[in-house]
Amino acid sequence: VIHEFNLIDRIARATARRAGVTLGIGDDAAVLDGDPPVVVTQDLLVQDVHFRLRATSFRDLGHKALAVNLSDLAAMGARPVAALVGLGLPDDPAITADSVLELYAGMEDLAAAHEMTIAGGDVTRAPVLTLAVVAIGHAVAGVAPVRRSGAAVGDVLCVTGALGAAAAGLLLVEDPSLAASVKQAESLREALRRPMPRVAAGQALAAGGATAMLDCSDGLALDASRIAVASGVCIELQLERVPVAPGVASVAATVGRAADELAATGGEDYELIVTLPPGTVDARRTSLDVPLTAVGRVIAGPPGIRVVRGGAAVRLPRLGWEHTTR
Amino acid sequence: VIHEFNLIDRIARATARRAGVTLGIGDDAAVLDGDPPVVVTQDLLVQDVHFRLRATSFRDLGHKALAVNLSDLAAMGARPVAALVGLGLPDDPAITADSVLELYAGMEDLAAAHEMTIAGGDVTRAPVLTLAVVAIGHAVAGVAPVRRSGAAVGDVLCVTGALGAAAAGLLLVEDPSLAASVKQAESLREALRRPMPRVAAGQALAAGGATAMLDCSDGLALDASRIAVASGVCIELQLERVPVAPGVASVAATVGRAADELAATGGEDYELIVTLPPGTVDARRTSLDVPLTAVGRVIAGPPGIRVVRGGAAVRLPRLGWEHTTR
Numbered sequence: 001v002i003h004e005f006n007l008i009d010r011i012a013r014a015t016a017r018r019a020g021v022t023l024g025i026g027d028d029a030a031v032l033d034g035d036p037p038v039v040v041t042q043d044l045l046v047q048d049v050h051f052r053l054r055a056t057s058f059r060d061l062g063h064k065a066l067a068v069n070l071s072d073l074a075a076m077g078a079r080p081v082a083a084l085v086g087l088g089l090p091d092d093p094a095i096t097a098d099s100v101l102e103l104y105a106g107m108e109d110l111a112a113a114h115e116m117t118i119a120g121g122d123v124t125r126a127p128v129l130t131l132a133v134v135a136i137g138h139a140v141a142g143v144a145p146v147r148r149s150g151a152a153v154g155d156v157l158c159v160t161g162a163l164g165a166a167a168a169g170l171l172l173v174e175d176p177s178l179a180a181s182v183k184q185a186e187s188l189r190e191a192l193r194r195p196m197p198r199v200a201a202g203q204a205l206a207a208g209g210a211t212a213m214l215d216c217s218d219g220l221a222l223d224a225s226r227i228a229v230a231s232g233v234c235i236e237l238q239l240e241r242v243p244v245a246p247g248v249a250s251v252a253a254t255v256g257r258a259a260d261e262l263a264a265t266g267g268e269d270y271e272l273i274v275t276l277p278p279g280t281v282d283a284r285r286t287s288l289d290v291p292l293t294a295v296g297r298v299i300a301g302p303p304g305i306r307v308v309r310g311g312a313a314v315r316l317p318r319l320g321w322e323h324t325t326r
Numbered sequence: 327v328i329h330e331f332n333l334i335d336r337i338a339r340a341t342a343r344r345a346g347v348t349l350g351i352g353d354d355a356a357v358l359d360g361d362p363p364v365v366v367t368q369d370l371l372v373q374d375v376h377f378r379l380r381a382t383s384f385r386d387l388g389h390k391a392l393a394v395n396l397s398d399l400a401a402m403g404a405r406p407v408a409a410l411v412g413l414g415l416p417d418d419p420a421i422t423a424d425s426v427l428e429l430y431a432g433m434e435d436l437a438a439a440h441e442m443t444i445a446g447g448d449v450t451r452a453p454v455l456t457l458a459v460v461a462i463g464h465a466v467a468g469v470a471p472v473r474r475s476g477a478a479v480g481d482v483l484c485v486t487g488a489l490g491a492a493a494a495g496l497l498l499v500e501d502p503s504l505a506a507s508v509k510q511a512e513s514l515r516e517a518l519r520r521p522m523p524r525v526a527a528g529q530a531l532a533a534g535g536a537t538a539m540l541d542c543s544d545g546l547a548l549d550a551s552r553i554a555v556a557s558g559v560c561i562e563l564q565l566e567r568v569p570v571a572p573g574v575a576s577v578a579a580t581v582g583r584a585a586d587e588l589a590a591t592g593g594e595d596y597e598l599i600v601t602l603p604p605g606t607v608d609a610r611r612t613s614l615d616v617p618l619t620a621v622g623r624v625i626a627g628p629p630g631i632r633v634v635r636g637g638a639a640v641r642l643p644r645l646g647w648e649h650t651t652r
Contacts, residue, residue: 007423008449014427015434020407020464021443030445032408032462035361040445042460044412046452081346082358086370086412086458097333101340108341117347119356119366123334126372132412132458134368136358138346 023147026230028072028214029137031145036138039078039145043068047090047128055173058099060193061131062106069135070114070197071215071270076145077206078137080199082119083111085133088126095129107133114199143207146274151212151231155275157296160198160288163220164248164259165191167266171251178254184247191245195270201288205274208284213274219265219320223273224296225305231275234301239264239309243293260309267321349473352556354398354540355463357471362464365404365471369394373416373454381499384425386519387457388432395461396440396523397541397596402471403532404463406525408445409437411459414452421455433459440525469533472600477538477557481601483622486524486614489546490574490585491517493592497577504580510573517571521596527614531600534610539600544593545646550622551631553601560627561601565590565635569619586635593647 008025017024023031029041045051045065056064066083073080085107089095104118111118121134139145169192172179179185197215205213212231214223221237228235239260249259275298276284285292299306307314334351343350349357355367371377371391382390392409399406411433415421430444437444447460465471495518498505505511523541531539538553547563554561565586575585601624602610611618625632633640 007426010423010427011430011449014430015444016438017445018437018441018443021445024443024445025447027446030408030410032364032445034364034464038358038360038364038462040366040408040410040460040462042410042412042446042448042458044414044448044450044452044456044458046414046450046456048453049451082356082366084356084366084368084460086368088370088372088456097336100333101336104337104340111344112342115344117344117350118341119343119347119350119358120353120368121351122368122370123337124370124372125375126370126456127374127453130370130372130414130452130456132368132370134366134410134460136364136366136462138360 027147028075036141037145039073039076039137039139040134041069041072042132042134045131053094056193058102059106062103063110063194065131065133066107066110067195067197067270069133070199073135073137074197074199074202075213075215075272077143077202078139078145079203080114080116080135080137082117082136083133085118085121087121087123088130089123090126090128140203140207146206146210146213148212148214148227149230151227151233151275151298153233153298153300154278155211155298156278156281156294157224157235157298158274158276158281158292158294159220159271160201160290160292161271162243162245163269163271164263164266165245166195166268167262168248168251171255178251181254182247182250188247188251192268195268197270198272198290201290202272204287205272205284208287209277209280211275211277213272216269216271216273218267220273221264221305221307221316222320225319227273227275228305229303232303234299234304234306235296236299236306236308237264237296239307239314241293241295261316265316265318265320353473354401362467363471365399365402365463365465366460367395367398368458368460371457379420382519384428385432388429389436389520391457391459392433392436393521393523393596395459396525399461399463400523400525400528401539401541401598403469403528404465404471405529406440406442406461406463408443408462409459411444411447413447413449414456415449416452416454466529466533472532472536472539474538474540474553475556477553477559477601477624479559479624479626480604481537481624482604482607482620483550483561483624484600484602484607484618484620485546485597486527486616486618487597488569488571489595489597490589490592491571492521492594493588494574494577497581504577507580508573508576514573514577518594521594523596524598524616527616528598530613531598531610534613535603535606537601537603539598542595542597542599545591546599547590547631547633547642548646549599551645553599554631555629558629560625560630560632561622562625562632562634563590563622565633565640567619567621587642591642591644591646
């Protein structure tokens with residue numbers, strides 16, 4: 001049922017946005033009126049759907065569960081304030097009270113780094129380990145939260161950091177024999193297990209005039225296509241400009257794939273994908289704590305993404321990870 | 327593991343409350359600084375733990391999932407503004423896109439009644455139907471959210487509405503043959519399926535000086551004992567004063583139980599349990615859209631609850647439903 005065409009659209013049409021809510025269903029996060037405006041987002045992580053216990057420590061799982069929500073706040077340009085943690089616990093001897101405390105320790109370390117609070121939640125039984133994490137943030141004073149729908153023709157498509165490390169890490173986890181020839185194997189696996197949300201960069205980009213922003217959770221090409229469709233514009237993604245994380249090329253070579261393609265379509269990098277007005281990219285670059293790379297441009301044309309390499313159209317087998325409904 | 331002694335306490339000790347958060351883990355909801363202050367709560371509902379698909383319609387399930395969260399906001403005295411809905415969907419032919427839309431319709435009807443917005447969430451796969459609903463509200467201007475820890479010796483223990491209907495309804499669902507002699511059978515089952523959160527009453531009680539408040543989700547005696555322990559006081563509950571909902575006595579009689587005891591220990595009524603300063607009860611009663619009944623008093627003594635009937639101590643086999651960890 002979750003692959004049903006348009007389920008989220010049908011839900012959005014069946015629900016009304018009322019006074020007090022600026023932005024409802026359909027973006028990375030909801031925005032509520034207030035001084036400051038409140039930005040709130042939720043992600044469910046379900047055992048054997050989003051993670052496997054044999055492939056993660058409880059501490060890393062806690063980190064990642066909070067990190068993916070902070071990444072959604074970052075993509076709105078919001079500052080994290082608090083999180084709620086809904087926890088469903090199975091009757092599994094491998095999950096003890098100490099495991100649960102390790103999970104919270106992973107969240108608490110990341111919360112402390114962002115000076116935010118794990119402020120509540122719920123604990124109950126469930127058939128598998130289930131994490132429903134909610135992150136609540138404040139819009140930066142005087143800066144409207146950045147939607148996915150504001151990209152305009154002429155804008156420059158940029159991405160923070162470098163891409164492909166999590167996808168390469170996943171390939172190494174799925175086939176450990178690949179790691180022998182990859183010097184950066186451990187840092188690639190770490191990128192998958194412990195993504196670092198671009199919280200400060202998100203606020204700086206929002207304050208610096210970003211027209212649209214999303215986090216790169218399902219792959220640059222797919223997430224950029226969501227910006228394009230929501231904004232009603234065409235985005236041209238230039239593969240040769242995509243910043244490829246160290247070690248990704250080695251892994252891509254072992255599986256016979258192009259490094260830039262793996263970087264542009266692998267999910268879970270949690271870098272920010274942003275459109276900026278022409279002529280503002282250099283100024284933004286100097287204001288961030290992370291590299292910012294122009295990887296494409298917003299052009300007139302049918303809403304969607306156009307992938308090119310050296311000016312020639314490239315047809316990707318897939319744009320990214322369609323593991324959820326959106 | 328969720329029955330592990332003190333799991334929530336251990337989690338609370340392992341997490342720090344930081345700037346921007348007024349109230350963290352341990353109450354019905356968290357409170358964040360802001361103008362107005364933001365009150366936020368989350369409840370997980372898991373198929374075959376909290377509900378069975380053969381005993382509820384999707385529309386009623388949607389209603390209840392939002393209602394239990396609005397009840398937590400009501401118990402803080404907050405006005406609902408928005409909800410997020412995290413939905414885990416199993417691969418079950420009994421759950422179609424139309425079922426999901428029915429579920430949302432049940433939430434949307436209740437949201438419309440409270441002029442709030444279903445503002446976002448997440449949809450993903452899960453082994454069973456899983457609902458992680460978050461409700462976000464605003465404190466009423468100038469009124470601090472009501473905690474569970476403020477009850478003082480001399481206060482009067484009160485409850486809104488009447489109790490026992492949901493517990494009687496559950497007995498009827500579990501053994502339909504009991505219903506033959508019960509005139510109010512359908513309204514009792516309805517009380518279980520479609521609880522009505524006391525949202526307006528909660529705001530009026532908060533503005534009227536309530537010293538402590540909780541919703542009656544697990545049973546009056548158990549929830550009142552939580553107020554007592556959090557406040558460091560003894561609460562005397564007078565069974566003969568407990569308002570018993572119509573039809574509860576008939577059901578109690580068929581199973582050989584005392585009606586006042588069923589009403590005082592049955593969960594899921596979602597009425598408000600509140601302590602009020604002496605001499606203020608009559609004034610509060612006239613300001614509410616629902617009956618308010620004095621059912622006990624806050625006295626000096628060891629923190630906890632003391633149950634009496636006609637002045638004599640009563641030992642209840644259990645205080646309520648310990649179906650969660652709290």
